[in-house]
Amino acid sequence: MNASSLESEVRSYSRNWPVVFDRARGSRLHDRDGRAHLDFFAGAGALNYGHNHPVLKRALLDYLERDGVTHSLDMLTAAKEDFLTEFGARVLAPRRLDYRVQFPGPTGTNSVEAALKLARKVTGRQTVVAFTGAFHGMSLGSLAVTGNASKRAGAGVPLGHTWRLPYDGFAGGQVSGLKLLDSMLADRSSGLDLPAAVIVETVQGEGGVNPAGPAWLADLAELCDRRGILLVVDDVQMGCGRTGPFFSFEVAGITPDIVCLSKSLSGYGLPMALTLFRTELDVWQPGEHNGTFRGNNPAFVTAAAALREFWADSALEKQTEVRGALFDERLGELAERYAAHVSAHRGRGLAWGLAFRDAPVARRVADAAFARGLLVETSGSEDEVVKLLPPLTAGDDELAEGLDLLGEAVAATVGG
Known part of the structure; x- marks a missing residue:
């Protein structure tokens, strides 16, 4: 056959x-x-x-040849400890980011699902604001905040609890989604309840490579902070240096409440994802959100090696x-x-x-x-x-x- x-x-x-x-x-x-x-x-x-x-391959081969642990769920391993140490020292500390690190599962949509779930748990609110042209993954929660009609159609069920805004430059920039959101939240008769979070890509990849302007991103962050809305940046595709800095949002000088990472995080194409969030948002109970393959140790090994090789300067x-x-x-x-x-x-x-x-x-x-x-x-x-x-x-x-x-x-x- x-x-x-x-x-x-x-x-x-x-x-x-x-x-x-x-x-x-x-x-x-x-x-x-x-x-x-x-x-x-x-x-x-x-x-x-x-x-x-070659550097990442050598690190992986050495780990496998010494019978390093490959699967561990969220047990403590030397590979995880090494990755967290490197990530803290080379990524978080230089940027003064006080984030907790969650391993939600191996893919980008796992990271987004964890972010949405956490935002709703922290705030007690249900609605999430997303943007035209957005792509956040193919599982149901991620599809709900995705814009593409054909991808959404594959869900087979209604996708709700989302309010859609025009992205930066939508319709030739004639409509300001941020002014619309701010105005509706200011009007108690608008019918829009205060959302739990806003989720955004700083550069929409699947949406057609649409970069948001740094000023627009800064205005979005200010609006979220002023209104008490959590800001989630989906950096699954544009993180890990794709736009230059490690995080794509650095160009705007903002600090999101929650950040989603995956894709190039392992450095070697091995499945790995993180959800980062401010320490005070870490309200999870043990095991409240998990996944069998959240402990991909070979990915920890290559990710740590990538941080040492590419992010020392x-x-x-x-x-x-x-x-x-x-x-x-x-x-x-x-x-x-x-x-x-x-x-x-x-x-x-x-x-x-x-x-x-x-x-x-x-x-x-x-x-x-x-x-x-x-x-x-x-x-x-x-x-x-x-x-x-x-x-x-x-x-x-x-x-x-x-x-x-x-x-x-x-x-x-x-x-x-």
Whole structure:
């Protein structure tokens, strides 16, 4: 029996890239036929440090070879202790963040579910404010605060207890979601009860690579603080250095009440997630929220190694910011050259999108890129955006090569 015939119709990426991948190193995936593919997808942001980084791989192999504990639920292990020590010293302390660390389960949606549940428990309130274009995961609580209609439709049940606001720049910036929220909370006849929390991505990835402005984020944080609403930042895709700083919200100078992390947290593509929250919000009872795979020790090992390797100083952050300027320039040139077809380019750090006026064109450009050996995905409400997430560790020559290949794909698709 053919192996692919056994897999559910729910599969997606294998349809876009119909090859069998066999090995990977750095910024390249190699298929079974020996062809190399430059990876500007990076596991949808789960491989910020590339494939099989040698330092992380060595740490993992050493741990496994000495029979280190692999599964432990939330028992104390040397691997967990090492990770927490490194995370506290290299991430929390330098940023003066007084956060407790919860291991909610291995994926981003687990982190979001824990955040929503905790916010409701702390405040005693039910409603959560979310934004147009948001994506927070595929489990029911996360879907309730997700904006995409097709993903929400898969829930099969009503998704409630959410109030939706326009994100920064929605409808050309003609509608201010923050002013609307503040005005309705000020009016006792508005019908809007005080929400438990606001959940936001500082850069919407699946929503089409939409960056919120630092001033908008600062205004949101101020509004939440003034009204007594918990602010949750979903940094699952844009955290761990994707936009430059370790946390994507640092650019706005804000301190969220709760932060969701996953994807590149392990540094090696191993499942791992955290929910961070201010110490005074730690009102959980033992075992009140848990998950069988919340103690992924191999992920602790590679995550600790990644913190030592990449976050001992600000070199990676500065490099990513410089490269972000390069992407802005190169994609801006593409957008100008093909203005009849490209509506915008946008992004921050090494998360970028090229938006097309006719949505199907984006898919054709991504297919043309794949034919040339470049992996990119699409995002946005109509999949109208070609999304670029190269490894932060890619070489300058690899980034230039990928941008050249993308330019060729656009030219081949729209002509000229």
